[in-house]
Amino acid sequence: MSHLFSKSFYSILALCTLSLVACANNTSEDSTKKSETNPDDVTLTLPSGFKAVVFAENLGGTRHLTVNANGDVYVKLSRLKNGKGIYRLRDTNGDGKAEDISGFGNFGGTGIAIKNGYLYASSDEEVFRFKLDANNNIVNPDKPEKVVTGLLSRHEHEAKAIALDNNGNLYVNIGAYSNACQVDDRQKGSPGMKPCPILDSAGGIWQFKADKLNQTYGDGTRYATGLRNVVGLDWNTSTNTLFVMQHGRDQLHDLFPDMYDTKQSAELPAECMYELHKGSNCGWPYIYYDQLQHKKILAPEFGGDGKKTGGEDAQDPVVAFPGHLAPNGLLFYTGNQFPEKYKNGAFVVFHGSWNRAPEPQEGYYVVFVPFKDGKPSGNWEVFADGFSGGPDFTASGRAKHRPCGIAQAPDGSIYVSDDAKGTIWKISYGK
Amino acid sequence: MKINRLLTVTGSLFLVSILMMSQTKPAQNTLKASIERGKKVYADRCLTCHQLDGGGVQNMNPPLTKTKWVLGDKAQLIQIVLNGLNTGVTIDDVEYHNVMASHKDLTDLQIADVLTYVRNSFGNKAKAITEAEVKAVRAKMK
Numbered sequence: 001m002s003h004l005f006s007k008s009f010y011s012i013l014a015l016c017t018l019s020l021v022a023c024a025n026n027t028s029e030d031s032t033k034k035s036e037t038n039p040d041d042v043t044l045t046l047p048s049g050f051k052a053v054v055f056a057e058n059l060g061g062t063r064h065l066t067v068n069a070n071g072d073v074y075v076k077l078s079r080l081k082n083g084k085g086i087y088r089l090r091d092t093n094g095d096g097k098a099e100d101i102s103g104f105g106n107f108g109g110t111g112i113a114i115k116n117g118y119l120y121a122s123s124d125e126e127v128f129r130f131k132l133d134a135n136n137n138i139v140n141p142d143k144p145e146k147v148v149t150g151l152l153s154r155h156e157h158e159a160k161a162i163a164l165d166n167n168g169n170l171y172v173n174i175g176a177y178s179n180a181c182q183v184d185d186r187q188k189g190s191p192g193m194k195p196c197p198i199l200d201s202a203g204g205i206w207q208f209k210a211d212k213l214n215q216t217y218g219d220g221t222r223y224a225t226g227l228r229n230v231v232g233l234d235w236n237t238s239t240n241t242l243f244v245m246q247h248g249r250d251q252l253h254d255l256f257p258d259m260y261d262t263k264q265s266a267e268l269p270a271e272c273m274y275e276l277h278k279g280s281n282c283g284w285p286y287i288y289y290d291q292l293q294h295k296k297i298l299a300p301e302f303g304g305d306g307k308k309t310g311g312e313d314a315q316d317p318v319v320a321f322p323g324h325l326a327p328n329g330l331l332f333y334t335g336n337q338f339p340e341k342y343k344n345g346a347f348v349v350f351h352g353s354w355n356r357a358p359e360p361q362e363g364y365y366v367v368f369v370p371f372k373d374g375k376p377s378g379n380w381e382v383f384a385d386g387f388s389g390g391p392d393f394t395a396s397g398r399a400k401h402r403p404c405g406i407a408q409a410p411d412g413s414i415y416v417s418d419d420a421k422g423t424i425w426k427i428s429y430g431k
Numbered sequence: 432m433k434i435n436r437l438l439t440v441t442g443s444l445f446l447v448s449i450l451m452m453s454q455t456k457p458a459q460n461t462l463k464a465s466i467e468r469g470k471k472v473y474a475d476r477c478l479t480c481h482q483l484d485g486g487g488v489q490n491m492n493p494p495l496t497k498t499k500w501v502l503g504d505k506a507q508l509i510q511i512v513l514n515g516l517n518t519g520v521t522i523d524d525v526e527y528h529n530v531m532a533s534h535k536d537l538t539d540l541q542i543a544d545v546l547t548y549v550r551n552s553f554g555n556k557a558k559a560i561t562e563a564e565v566k567a568v569r570a571k572m573k
Contacts (some may be wrong), residue, residue, distance in 0.1 A: 047527045079526070155530055187533055
């Protein structure tokens with residue numbers, strides 16, 4: 001009996017041990033699988049026929065990006081990661097993912113662009129350029145040339161987004177270090193300053209020579225003024241003009257609770273697309289654009305009440321989007337890969353709002369605006385969505401990814417960066 | 432032996448805390464009222480930037496959750512509300528650089544309430560800030 005007992009006891013023990021081992025094996029397999037999958041993985045939703053693949057991830061605060069003629073992607077980091085401020089991402093085997101990732105540049109920032117054999121990149125005070133050789137390598141990654149220096153950066157709207165035209169000019173956003181040019185920034189009851197002294201050195205787009213070194217304010221021209229802050233901008237080669245996306249003012253309700261409720265404050269003012277010419281004035285800080293009334297409204301700091309119009313000398317936007325979505329990227333599509341409707345149209349990357357609280361946040365997507373003959377030819381539509389991780393992540397503002405930069409590849413695909421986690425997606429059609 | 436000691440210690444702690452609770456009951460009521468009032472001030476003045484959950488906004492507005500700025504030196508925290516902040520702060524290796532306005536137009540009690548609310552919300556647990564403490568910091572600044 002005792003023999004029998006001990007025999008069955010041992011069999012059971014053996015079975016238990018086996019199943020434990022099996023379980024342990026299963027667990028380790030599962031955990032391996034999980035570790036290969038990024039817990040922040042999201043699935044982007046795109047129009048039919050498009051697909052998105054993760055080109056690279058976990059790169060840090062990846063802001064704007066640009067693609068060289070050979071397909072190399074250069075992306076600017078907001079701040080240094082492992083001492084580097086720019087990554088070169090190279091897909092060496094054509095699988096749509098970057099295998100060869102190398103870093104250089106000892107400054108953080110936002111702007112990056114390639115023109116005439118140079119890679120231009122900006123910090124929050126300066127613009128540098130690196131020469132590219134015939135083999136598409138950076139000649140001297142440790143010693144860039146300084147193109148522009150001494151630009152204002154005062155803790156607000158400091159990103160110096162850049163664009164270049166085909167005429168040897170470099171355009172630099174110098175954002176206003178203020179919300180609405182009050183005597184005391186963002187302080188309830190503080191009046192607006194008229195004229196706004198900030199506009200002398202910020203709150204606009206400055207034009208510099210692309211090939212002249214060590215330029216500063218005196219060497220440049222204030223190309224356009226009355227722009228609170230621009231992060232997304234692109235030279236439109238079909239109109240031969242600069243298009244910009246303005247970040248509209250914040251806090252209408254906080255500062256003027258008697259004039260604006262939280263819902264109006266979440267929706268207003270519009271995030272505006274402007275087409276600029278030399279001498280353009282877009283009206284900040286004196287007015288804002290109300291996309292619901294389709295009017296330029298006098299800012300409350302300057303005597304406005306939410307209804308009085310103003311800014312007769314200020315130009316109207318080309319497109320007016322809902323408030324606070326934070327347009328950080330702009331690209332006019334010139335590729336041949338996407339369907340015909342996308343040709344010469346605009347992709348706008350919305351970083352996502354924060355200034356809509358306590359109302360739900362919004363944005364974290366890429367939209368498309370069709371263009372014909374240099375003007376919008378239809379309503380804008382959401383092109384790529386799902387960066388945030390879902391409606392709850394969007395509403396709370398705790399988005400998993402925040403799309404920021406956009407660039408077109410030689411094959412007509414586009415790349416979109418995310419500065420929350422450092423993911424780069426490649427979006428292609430029909431392959 | 433060890434378990435016995437542990438039990439004794441836990442037991443006495445329990446007793447002490449019961450005693451403390453009964454003694455601090457009026458103070459707790461005051462605390463609760465202050466938090467309630469502070470919540471309203473937070474909604475009017477702080478929520479847009481620091482958000483409903485106190486988590487702030489990436490690279491712009493610092494979180495108010497479990498940071499030394501909120502849980503540490505009371506005088507420094509009061510000063511920030513009175514003066515605003517335009518130098519930016521770095522928390523856990525992330526820079527936050529948006530401008531914070533001065534809120535010196537709030538009363539001493541409103542500032543005490545809102546800071547007490549913040550120090551006892553979003554997972555924070557710290558001592559209340561009193562009207563007298565705000566008054567003292569404000570007086571020094573003049």
